Amino acid sequence: MQLEQVFSSLLGIVGSPQLMGLILLAVPIGMFFGAVPGLGGKLGVVLLIPFVFGMDPVAGAVFLLAMHAVVHTGGSIPSILFGVPGTGPDAATIVDGFPMTQRGEAGRALGASLGASGFGGVIGGIFLALMLPLLRPVVLAFSPAEFFLLAIFGITFIATLSGKSLRKGLLVGMFGLMLAFVSLDPHSGAQRYTFDMLFLWDGVDVITAVLGIFAVPEMIALGVAGGSIARVAGKAARYNLREVIDGILDVFRHPGLSFRTALIGAGIGMIPGLGGDAASWICYGHAVQSSKTPERFGKGAVEGVIAPETANNSKEGGALLPTLFFGVPGSSGMAILLGAFIMLGIKPGPMMAMTGLDLVWALIWTLVIANILAVAMFLACAPAFGLLTFVRGSLIIPFVLVLAFLGAFLSHSSWENIVLLCVLGVLGYFLKKYGWPRPPFVIGLVLGPVAEDSLHKALGIWGPTFFLRPQSMVMVVLIVASLAFYFWRRSRKGKVEVQYDI
Amino acid sequence: MTFDGRAATSLVMLAVFAAMSAIAMDYPEKARMMPLLVGIPGTLLSLAQLLHDLRQAGAPPADAESILERRRETGMFLWLGLFFAAVIGFGFLYGAPAAVFAFMRFGRGESWATSLAGGVAAWAVLYGVFTRLLELFLFEGLLLPLLTG
Numbered sequence: 001m002q003l004e005q006v007f008s009s010l011l012g013i014v015g016s017p018q019l020m021g022l023i024l025l026a027v028p029i030g031m032f033f034g035a036v037p038g039l040g041g042k043l044g045v046v047l048l049i050p051f052v053f054g055m056d057p058v059a060g061a062v063f064l065l066a067m068h069a070v071v072h073t074g075g076s077i078p079s080i081l082f083g084v085p086g087t088g089p090d091a092a093t094i095v096d097g098f099p100m101t102q103r104g105e106a107g108r109a110l111g112a113s114l115g116a117s118g119f120g121g122v123i124g125g126i127f128l129a130l131m132l133p134l135l136r137p138v139v140l141a142f143s144p145a146e147f148f149l150l151a152i153f154g155i156t157f158i159a160t161l162s163g164k165s166l167r168k169g170l171l172v173g174m175f176g177l178m179l180a181f182v183s184l185d186p187h188s189g190a191q192r193y194t195f196d197m198l199f200l201w202d203g204v205d206v207i208t209a210v211l212g213i214f215a216v217p218e219m220i221a222l223g224v225a226g227g228s229i230a231r232v233a234g235k236a237a238r239y240n241l242r243e244v245i246d247g248i249l250d251v252f253r254h255p256g257l258s259f260r261t262a263l264i265g266a267g268i269g270m271i272p273g274l275g276g277d278a279a280s281w282i283c284y285g286h287a288v289q290s291s292k293t294p295e296r297f298g299k300g301a302v303e304g305v306i307a308p309e310t311a312n313n314s315k316e317g318g319a320l321l322p323t324l325f326f327g328v329p330g331s332s333g334m335a336i337l338l339g340a341f342i343m344l345g346i347k348p349g350p351m352m353a354m355t356g357l358d359l360v361w362a363l364i365w366t367l368v369i370a371n372i373l374a375v376a377m378f379l380a381c382a383p384a385f386g387l388l389t390f391v392r393g394s395l396i397i398p399f400v401l402v403l404a405f406l407g408a409f410l411s412h413s414s415w416e417n418i419v420l421l422c423v424l425g426v427l428g429y430f431l432k433k434y435g436w437p438r439p440p441f442v443i444g445l446v447l448g449p450v451a452e453d454s455l456h457k458a459l460g461i462w463g464p465t466f467f468l469r470p471q472s473m474v475m476v477v478l479i480v481a482s483l484a485f486y487f488w489r490r491s492r493k494g495k496v497e498v499q500y501d502i
Numbered sequence: 503m504t505f506d507g508r509a510a511t512s513l514v515m516l517a518v519f520a521a522m523s524a525i526a527m528d529y530p531e532k533a534r535m536m537p538l539l540v541g542i543p544g545t546l547l548s549l550a551q552l553l554h555d556l557r558q559a560g561a562p563p564a565d566a567e568s569i570l571e572r573r574r575e576t577g578m579f580l581w582l583g584l585f586f587a588a589v590i591g592f593g594f595l596y597g598a599p600a601a602v603f604a605f606m607r608f609g610r611g612e613s614w615a616t617s618l619a620g621g622v623a624a625w626a627v628l629y630g631v632f633t634r635l636l637e638l639f640l641f642e643g644l645l646l647p648l649l650t651g
Contacts, residue, residue, distance in 0.1 A: 053638060426579065434508045
């Protein structure tokens with residue numbers, strides 16, 4: 001690791017008014033999207049994509065990542081104040097955060113959440129930085145065979161975690177793969193599924209597909225629900241700044257727990273398909289198990305706020321690892337970010353380890369700076385959080401739809417993408433309604449070209465027995481293990497469902 | 503056997519996989535390899551899913567809540583269609599704000615003032631941020647250029 005490269009990236013961000021301005025703009029936006037239940041950080045990234053068209057790749061990536069990194073910081077606000085999770089992973093914070101509010105410790109709970117989020121986010125960035133020298137030789141040792149199998153593993157693993165049905169998860173992932181094959185075939189030049197439509201020659205646009213499968217169904221569902229994102233009863237609790245600061249200090253009164261859960265979160269973030277709920281609930285469980293007084297949990301134990309919140313933010317650093325270096329999204333949020341990075345002209349994959357380290361360091365510092373700034377902004381805006389009760393979901397629907405349409409058009413300056421957006425939007429709504437998980441779709445769509453290209457290369461080099469290579473066998477074992485783990489978990493506990501926040 | 507929305511979704515997935523696999527048969531060997539490698543198992547899996555859904559217990563009889571939900575669903579699809587028609591016909595600068603106004607006033611029952619403010623805000627963001635600040639070309643619609651010559 002070259003120190004000069006490390007700190008020059010930091011100076012490059014801090015010394016650039018444009019980049020610091022973008023981070024300063026992105027942080028409150030991210031916190032807003034996290035704080036308003038029903039929106040969520042993924043929707044925030046998706047809707048900000050039109051705004052980064054034409055931006056410098058580094059600036060665009062910094063802007064989107066800074067927004068994404070602090071979503072869960074904002075998501076804890078309604079969890080603690082109103083007992084309504086801002087995002088899915090913030091549900092774990094309610095268990096002890098809301099009881100703290102109910103007994104008059106809202107400020108302390110908010111402060112603990114804030115401090116834990118900032119601490120976790122910084123640790124996540126440091127974790128990514130420390131893993132870089134270890135990861136580089138691993139990435140460079142991957143051949144096309146391993147990349148093909150890694151793509152299959154990414155889809156399989158997230159499918160096993162998606163909802164109650166492995167079959168549905170696999171089908172949605174395979175649907176994403178099939179859509180990825182819509183284009184001019186790079187190997188033979190044949191038109192595949194383009195039906196003589198020029199706008200499909202470059203393939204189904206990832207941004208359009210993501211907007212169609214995620215943003216549009218959410219707005220349809222919101223409208224069907226009657227337009228109210230969260231029914232909040234009662235007034236927001238009162239608290240003062242001193243209580244919030246006391247809560248921040250609670251993080252440092254429990255250094256061991258804070259550090260452990262931040263590391264666990266970062267480690268879980270590295271595994272494609274996990275993250276989100278898994279990180280927050282596993283760390284909450286760890287906090288209970290490691291406590292000398294576990295009976296306090298569920299009734300307002302501050303450790304019950306610290307643990308999930310550190311993990312929520314630290315996992316983003318871990319999730320960047322497979323996203324940037326293997327092109328395999330570490331989470332569904334990273335899948336959307338990956339699509340945005342590709343749109344900006346950034347090529348995640350093994351080349352990042354060789355020629356893209358400047359960008360990687362810029363993103364690491366973005367994670368750190370964004371999380372620190374979020375603490376400051378949170379403190380400044382803390383008294384206004386009660387106003388969130390006035391945000392009506394029904395007012396958001398038309399604006400989100402317009403931004404979704406805009407994003408679909410701008411991605412390729414093609415109005416036909418708007419047609420595709422609406423078709424996928426209707427399909428996505430029914431997938432959501434009938435319990436078909438949607439994260440595998442994005443991963444299939446993004447990994448499809450990688451998988452196909454790698455397969456052709458692997459077959460060209462080693463023939464059909466490429467998967468018998470020792471390195472490939474490791475990936476095959478991982479794929480089989482993920483399926484076996486799914487069936488084992490089902491046989492033990494019945495149908496266990498992981499809820500994604502999309 | 504019950505054919506409901508759940509089964510219909512599975513049927514759509516089956517149709518997509520089956521159709522894409524059938525179309526892929528006509529492609530050159532290298533071009534059809536991956537689509538068939540994914541499409542054929544996908545067809546079989548979606549058939550299994552369809553059979554599973556058909557065998558599920560029948561849906562409970564429609565009550566007031568489910569009828570209301572269905573009505574709202576239809577309403578939202580119609581609004582989505584309206585947004586689509588407005589933007590495709592009249593572009594982002596005019597069609598989108600009009601759709602926002604119409605949705606807020608007639609879809610959600612907001613006051614005239616709030617709805618008008620929403621429409622104006624949409625136009626302001628589209629024009630001020632995207633057209634002027636970011637200098638991006640926004641789609642002008644298929645009908646509007648014809649009407650304005």
